[in-house]
Amino acid sequence: MEVQDPQALERVRQRFLQAAFVIDLGIELLELGPGWADTALLVAPRHYQAERFIHAGVQSTLADHCAGSAAATLMSAEQTVVTVEYKINFLKPAVGARLRCRADVLRPGKTLSVAESKVYVDGQSSPVAVALLTLAVIAAPPAR
Amino acid sequence: MEVQDPQALERVRQRFLQAAFVIDLGIELLELGPGWADTALLVAPRHYQAERFIHAGVQSTLADHCAGSAAATLMSAEQTVVTVEYKINFLKPAVGARLRCRADVLRPGKTLSVAESKVYVDGQSSPVAVALLTLAVIAAPPAR
Amino acid sequence: MEVQDPQALERVRQRFLQAAFVIDLGIELLELGPGWADTALLVAPRHYQAERFIHAGVQSTLADHCAGSAAATLMSAEQTVVTVEYKINFLKPAVGARLRCRADVLRPGKTLSVAESKVYVDGQSSPVAVALLTLAVIAAPPAR
Amino acid sequence: MEVQDPQALERVRQRFLQAAFVIDLGIELLELGPGWADTALLVAPRHYQAERFIHAGVQSTLADHCAGSAAATLMSAEQTVVTVEYKINFLKPAVGARLRCRADVLRPGKTLSVAESKVYVDGQSSPVAVALLTLAVIAAPPAR
Numbered sequence: 001m002e003v004q005d006p007q008a009l010e011r012v013r014q015r016f017l018q019a020a021f022v023i024d025l026g027i028e029l030l031e032l033g034p035g036w037a038d039t040a041l042l043v044a045p046r047h048y049q050a051e052r053f054i055h056a057g058v059q060s061t062l063a064d065h066c067a068g069s070a071a072a073t074l075m076s077a078e079q080t081v082v083t084v085e086y087k088i089n090f091l092k093p094a095v096g097a098r099l100r101c102r103a104d105v106l107r108p109g110k111t112l113s114v115a116e117s118k119v120y121v122d123g124q125s126s127p128v129a130v131a132l133l134t135l136a137v138i139a140a141p142p143a144r
Numbered sequence: 145m146e147v148q149d150p151q152a153l154e155r156v157r158q159r160f161l162q163a164a165f166v167i168d169l170g171i172e173l174l175e176l177g178p179g180w181a182d183t184a185l186l187v188a189p190r191h192y193q194a195e196r197f198i199h200a201g202v203q204s205t206l207a208d209h210c211a212g213s214a215a216a217t218l219m220s221a222e223q224t225v226v227t228v229e230y231k232i233n234f235l236k237p238a239v240g241a242r243l244r245c246r247a248d249v250l251r252p253g254k255t256l257s258v259a260e261s262k263v264y265v266d267g268q269s270s271p272v273a274v275a276l277l278t279l280a281v282i283a284a285p286p287a288r
Numbered sequence: 289m290e291v292q293d294p295q296a297l298e299r300v301r302q303r304f305l306q307a308a309f310v311i312d313l314g315i316e317l318l319e320l321g322p323g324w325a326d327t328a329l330l331v332a333p334r335h336y337q338a339e340r341f342i343h344a345g346v347q348s349t350l351a352d353h354c355a356g357s358a359a360a361t362l363m364s365a366e367q368t369v370v371t372v373e374y375k376i377n378f379l380k381p382a383v384g385a386r387l388r389c390r391a392d393v394l395r396p397g398k399t400l401s402v403a404e405s406k407v408y409v410d411g412q413s414s415p416v417a418v419a420l421l422t423l424a425v426i427a428a429p430p431a432r
Numbered sequence: 433m434e435v436q437d438p439q440a441l442e443r444v445r446q447r448f449l450q451a452a453f454v455i456d457l458g459i460e461l462l463e464l465g466p467g468w469a470d471t472a473l474l475v476a477p478r479h480y481q482a483e484r485f486i487h488a489g490v491q492s493t494l495a496d497h498c499a500g501s502a503a504a505t506l507m508s509a510e511q512t513v514v515t516v517e518y519k520i521n522f523l524k525p526a527v528g529a530r531l532r533c534r535a536d537v538l539r540p541g542k543t544l545s546v547a548e549s550k551v552y553v554d555g556q557s558s559p560v561a562v563a564l565l566t567l568a569v570i571a572a573p574p575a576r
Contacts, residue, residue, distance in 0.1 A: 021199035024190040046168040051285055055165035056208050056227050061201025083200050084400060085422055087231035087375055087519035087564060089546045091539040106562055107523040111399065112372060112424065114521050114562070130538055130546070132519060132564045134373055134422060136400065141195055228544060229566055231375035231420060231519050233402050235395040250418060251379040255543065256516060256568065258377050258418070274394060274402070276375060276420045278517055278566060280544065309487035312478040334456040339573055343453035344515050345493025352488050371488050375519035429483055 005076050009033070012072045015080075022065050025058065029069065035105040037069040040122070043097055054094035054128075062101045063088055063117035063131040070103035071113040071135045080140040081113060086133035094128040096121035111137055149220050153177070156216045159224075166209050169202065173213065179249040181213040184266070187241055198238035198272075206245045207232055207261035207275040214247035215257040215279045224284040225257060230277035238272040240265035255281055293364050297321070300360045303368075310353050313346065317357065323393040325357040328410070331385055342382035342416075350389045351376055351405035351419040358391035359401040359423045368428040369401060374421035382416040384409030399425050437508050441465070444504045447512075454497050457490065461501065467537040469501040472554070475529055486526035486560075494533045495520055495549035495563040502535035503545040503567045512572040513545060518565035526560040528553035543569055 009032050016022070016029045025047070030038040041047075041062055049055040064083055071081045100120045107114040112134060119129040153176050160166070160173045169191070174182040185191075185206055193199040208227055215225045244264045251258040256278060263273040297320050304310070304317045313335070318326040329335075329350055337343040352371055359369045388408045395402040400422060407417040441464050448454070448461045457479070462470040473479075473494055481487040496515055503513045532552045539546040544566060551561040 015194060018194035019199060020190050020192040021201055022193075025201075046164050048164040049166075050159060050162035055163060055205070057165055057169075057201060057205025060204045060208070061199070064200050064204070083234055085231065085233040085373070085402075085420075087229065089229040089538075089564060089566060090227055091546055106521075106559070114373075114523055116562075127538070130548075130564065132373075132521060132562065134521060229517070229546075233395075233420060233422060235402055250377075250415070258379055258517075260418075271394070274404075274420065276377060276418065278377060303482060306482035307487060308478050308480040309489055310481075313489075334452050336452040337454075338447060338450035343451060343493070344496050345453055345457075345489060348492045348496070349487070349489025352492075371522055373519065373521040375517065377517040378515055 007077070008073050008075060011077065012069050015072070016069060019065065021061065025061055027062055027065055032069065032073055034073050035070060035108065037066050037073065037103050039066045039069065039101045041099045043099060054099060056090055059090065059094060059099065059119050059129045060088055062099055063119055063129060064133065066101040066103040067115040067117045067131070067133045068135060070105050070115050074105060074108045075137065078140055079137050081135040082138055084134040084136050086131050088129055088131035090129050092128055094121055098122035109137065113137065151221070152217050152219060155221065156213050159216070160213060163209065165205065169205055171206055171209055176213065176217055178217050179214060179252060181210050181217065181247050183210040183213065183245045185243045187243060198243060200234055203234065203238060203243065203263050203273045204232055206243055207263055207273060208277065210245040210247040211259040211261045211275070211277045212279060214249050214259050218249060218252045219281065222284055223281050225279040226282055228278040228280050230275050232273055232275035234273050236272055238265055242266035253281065257281065295365070296361050296363060299365065300357050303360070304357060307353065309349065313349055315350055315353055320357065320361055322361050323358060323396060325354050325361065325391050327354045327357065327389045329387045331387060342387060344378055347378065347382060347387065347407050347417045348376055350387055351407055351417060352421065354389040354391040355403040355405045355419070355421045356423060358393050358403050362393060362396045363425065366428055367425050369423040370426055372422040372424050374419050376417055376419035378417050380416055382409055386410035397425065401425065439509070440505050440507060443509065444501050447504070448501060451497065453493065457493055459494055459497055464501065464505055466505050467502060467540060469498050469505065469535050471498045471501065471533045473531045475531060486531060488522055491522065491526060491531065491551045491561045492520055494531055495551055495561060496565065498533040498535040499547040499549045499563070499565045500567060502537050502547050506537060506540045507569065510572055511569050513567040514570055516566040516568050518563050520561055520563035522561050524560055526553055530554035541569065545569065
């Protein structure tokens with residue numbers, strides 16, 4: 001996809017860690033391009049559910065933030081995105097030391113974007129979760 | 145709905161805080177009944193997204209865990225539930241000191257349960273998020 | 289919910305049968321109010337899937353059109369709605385001579401509305417399907 | 433993916449037109465392989481919604497049936513699949529003389545399968561709709 005603004009990728013990089021919950025979880029940005037993003041999370045015991053698999057909420061947050069970053073690469077400086085809704089399927093128990101997520105924009109839009117996120121345990125080729133997300137394009141808040 | 149096992153509610157109470165991520169976030173159980181659960185979360189700055197609203201991942205985790213608890217009230221001692229998938233809509237920005245969640249089982253099943261969760265900012269009558277979840281009934285892991 | 293325009297209900301009634309596929313299936317409007325709609329479908333053998341249950345696609349179309357009508361009751365004469373996405377859970381096999389659907393707007397919005405639809409076999413109190421839908425508010429096409 | 437049973441593809445072909453609603457709509461099977469299916473639909477005016485785009489319900493039925501066929505290719509003679517739930521995003525207005533659908537199984541399972549369907553207007557490279565579906569594996573009904 002075409003980047004609408006050459007500085008968009010840099011803006012997404014700068015904004016990536018402005019969400020406190022994303023920092024708290026430990027999500028990091030790996031790579032970015034127009035319409036896509038790769039992120040990762042070093043798994044800690046606090047991320048587990050009762051059976052010591054990685055909690056669905058951790059996978060969901062990773063999928064959501066990665067999709068938001070992918071969609072934001074196609075925005076102008078005056079725009080940002082917010083998640084309207086998503087659906088996520090958990091395909092198998094997530095067990096591993098690190099999660100990775102890849103998000104791709106399926107439909108870039110002026111008012112709505114649709115993206116897909118796939119969450120992987122590092123080193124595995126088939127995803128542990130797949131999500132389909134709708135994001136709304138909104139006016140960016142003033143820079144801080 | 146009918147409770148299949150009179151001790152089911154007590155088991156759900158005991159299991160509620162066995163998920164490390166749920167403890168880490170600070171989710172607490174308020175009330176339980178056959179086919180439903182009420183939970184809450186004291187909001188802290190670490191739960192925010194970039195604009196200082198409560199992060200979608202926090203709301204999602206609350207909705208997911210509450211639905212799992214509601215579904216588990218209808219299980220026998222040999223059963224538990226695991227989330228297969230869910231879809232969540234974010235209806236308005238979540239701003240407040242405390243979130244509450246109410247989950248109701250829409251369809252109790254032998255192999256699959258379907259539940260609905262509504263997330264509220266404490267004191268508001270209309271939800272900030274609504275989720276529709278599918279859970280699989282699986283064999284309970286050995287007690288710890 | 290408050291009707292924004294007193295003639296909105298009448299416009300929804302007039303537009304209800306402008307969708308060829310809705311006429312083809314046989315969906316009818318029962319009742320309308322601000323933010324809600326009740327519709328029905330007389331089931332015919334052509335609506336079946338392989339095991340002679342009512343096909344998921346029939347239930348989905350009913351849920352979608354009913355939600356669109358519910359959301360449209362809150363629109364002005366210059367607006368209409370279009371389905372952005374939905375998620376639907378099939379709760380049990382749908383067997384019966386007539387389906388009914390009730391849709392309620394959960395979040396009326398200026399650009400997006402969120403609605404819930406429940407599909408019932410006529411005479412049953414628990415739904416056969418439940419759907420959660422996101423609709424976009426768009427400019428109405430010129431009247432015909 | 434590995435076919436569990438060499439005759440599975442033939443069984444899916446035979447069962448494809450056992451759903452009355454699928455015949456009624458005019459959906460046809462193009463190609464099948466282990467874990468995937470390609471289907472098509474010749475569009476007629478009765479498939480339209482009010483603005484003469486192809487109705488969301490038509491696209492949904494195509495996506496659902498194609499995913500069911502893809503999942504069924506991995507089943508034994510004693511098994512079949514039924515749709516538990518799905519989520520579908522409509523990416524742009526569907527205008528064209530023929531729809532095509534491609535479904536791929538993302539997670540083949542013993543009790544649950546997860547599949548993705550993409551709906552295209554014939555000749556276009558980007559989909560008009562994308563769906564994520566959960567299917568349950570059930571005992572096949574007796575052959576007719």
